[in-house]
Amino acid sequence: MSLLYSPFMINALIGIILGGITAMITGALSTLRNVHYLSAEVTHSALGGAAIGALIYSQIEYEPIIFITATTFSIISSIITGYIVRERGVEATGLAIGVVLAISLSTYSIVIGTLKAELIIKVNSYLLSDILLITYSDLMGMTLISFIGLIVLIAFYKELIYVCFDMEGAEALGLKTKIYDYMAFALIGATGAVLARAMGALLIYALAILPAASSIELSNSTSKIFIYTFTISLIAGLAGILISLTLNLPTSGTIAATATTIYILIKMAKKII
Amino acid sequence: MSIINVENLTVTYDKIVALEDVTFKIDTPSINIIIGPNGAGKTTLLKAIMGLVKTTRGRIEVLGLNPMEKSFEVRKLMGYIPQRDRVMEGIPMKVTDVILMGIATKREWPRIISREDLKEAENIAEFLGIKDLMNKTFNQLSGGQKQKVLLARALISKPKILMLDEPFNGVDVISQYSIMEKLKELRKINGTTILLVTHDINPVIELAENVMIINRRVIAFGKVHEALNEESLSKAYGGGRIIFAEGKCYSIIGDTHHR
Known part of the structure; x- marks a missing residue:
């Protein structure tokens, strides 16, 4: 019981809530925009940013810089993907993701060799993280991005849905779609970076894509897709922590496995019903 | 009174000419059907009228406004139905x-x-x-x-102008007729000017007041019986027949449109 009140557990629980918010934004938006894998792939590019951040950190010793550069890299990568998708169509998503990953991962490979061991661990936590190891400094950055993401989503909800639903029609009707489309891509990148810090980029497939895919199966309105994605992510997070503590398993991996199980159960239930 | 004036319009995408030296006037109210083979520039023409594509040459005036300069204002006065596969x-x-x-x-x-x-x-x-x-x-x-x-x-x-891009793709015949009846009412009661792009004119031939046949250039534009003839179909599609039956005019052009 005392474990539940330990600082790292409280940080992890806050991380789960923030993870739910960011999974909702990045997962649901990328699903609605028909670039399903973007949320997961673009967060891999946070690695390159984290590596550059670690390089700067070794000079100025300002801890948040790693989170800042990782998030910036993720946003820029998402926007570059958005540009290529807009220019060449949604079928060019694979090519776009390939371009941004190549840039980011080559940056990571070059920089990582120059870093000290402790900084390499910090950078690699963006690839395979453990939610129980989230620091106070990480939480501050995650809270800020989640809060801004949520405000932007609520403020421009109609516009974001319109560009996802019918870009050409919305533009012809008078909406300045370019702004809102890039806003959607920036949101996917920013909130994806937060999720990468909480879960590690490798597990984002489970926590961003699957809850959103499950929600589409269950929803009869666009707002419900967001609400269900948040709820499924939160349930997967809380259940994952509980199972991992009970069975002494790695927490983030267990959360990802729980989210996958929920998705499979929903698919099976839909088939039966 | 003309509501849309297009003069010597040329639109190119990456050096590929989509529309070349297109000139026409649309009077209000009227129902105008635009036909042409795939890649003829039909959708590009609608987008140019809305100011959504860059023109290489020429001049467009919609309700007295230049859509290249006042695209947002022009679009506010228009209604548009995109091809449904874009939704x-x-x-x-x-x-x-x-x-x-x-x-x-x-x-x-x-x-x-x-x-x-x-x-x-x-x-x-x-x-x-x-x-x-x-x-x-x-x-x-x-x-x-x-x-x-x-x-x-x-x-x-x-809207004063309604533009429809392939509105009958994947639509059953009963719904097609129902939509056409509503378009006629809009033109008659509200005085709406309608531009309808289609690859198959036969279902909408009764609706048409004017027909424009394009294939990058305007091949023919005018009343149905003036514009729709075998010569203009041949220029646009490389062949075609016109059949008159029970007072109606049908075109056979063998064109297909893939969704």
């Missing part, structure tokens, strides 16, 4: 919300919807016979119902 039909958007999109997109942020707007959405839905669908989601509807919802979205802002 993400899998998104569970409520029919009411799709219709209200036609008003909200023309407003400034935060694009608040009033009770009067909701009432207007109901009126338009009733006019088009889709009022009972308003609480359903777009992805639950048939092709014809979806097209009527998109038409309601285009009409809710009471």
Whole structure:
């Protein structure tokens, strides 16, 4: 019981809530925009940013810089993907993701060799993280991005849905779609970076894509897709922590496995019903 | 009185000519059918009229405005139905919300919807016979119902010009006739000018006042019997026959349009 009140557990629980918010934004938006894998792939590019951040950190010793550069890299990568998708169509998503990953991962490979061991661990936590190891400094950055993401989503909800639903029609009707489309891509990148810090980029497939895919199966309105994605992510997070503590398993991996199980159960239930 | 004036319009995409030296005038009110083979520049022409594509040469005037300079203002005065395959039909958007999109997109942020707007959405839905669908989601509807919802979205802002891009793709014959009847009413009662792009003119031949045949250039433009002849079809499609039966004119052009 005392474990539940330990600082790292409280940080992890806050991380789960923030993870739910960011999974909702990045997962649901990328699903609605028909670039399903973007949320997961673009967060891999946070690695390159984290590596550059670690390089700067070794000079100025300002801890948040790693989170800042990782998030910036993720946003820029998402926007570059958005540009290529807009220019060449949604079928060019694979090519776009390939371009941004190549840039980011080559940056990571070059920089990582120059870093000290402790900084390499910090950078690699963006690839395979453990939610129980989230620091106070990480939480501050995650809270800020989640809060801004949520405000932007609520403020421009109609516009974001319109560009996802019918870009050409919305533009012809008078909406300045370019702004809102890039806003959607920036949101996917920013909130994806937060999720990468909480879960590690490798597990984002489970926590961003699957809850959103499950929600589409269950929803009869666009707002419900967001609400269900948040709820499924939160349930997967809380259940994952509980199972991992009970069975002494790695927490983030267990959360990802729980989210996958929920998705499979929903698919099976839909088939039966 | 002409509502759209196009003079010597040329549009190129990456050095590929989509439209070349296109000149015509559209009078108001009128129903104008634009036909041509795939890649003829039909959709590009509609987009150029809305100011959504860069023109290489020429001049366009819509309701006295230049859409290249005042695209936003021009689009506010228009209703547009895109090809349905451009719409993400899998998104569970409520029919009411799709219709209200036609008003909200023309407003400034935060694009608040009033009770009067909701009432207007109901009126338009009733006019088009889709009022009972308003609480359903777009992805639950048939092709014809979806097209009527998109038409309601285009009409809710009471546009002076209505442009429809391949509106009958994937739409059953009964719905096609029902939509055509509504378009006739709009032209007659509201004085709406309609531009309808299609690859198959036969279903809409009764609707047409003017026909424009294009294949990058304007091959023919005028009343149905003037524009629609074997020579113009041959120039546009490389062949074609015109058949007159029971006072109606049919064209056989063997063109297909892939969705």
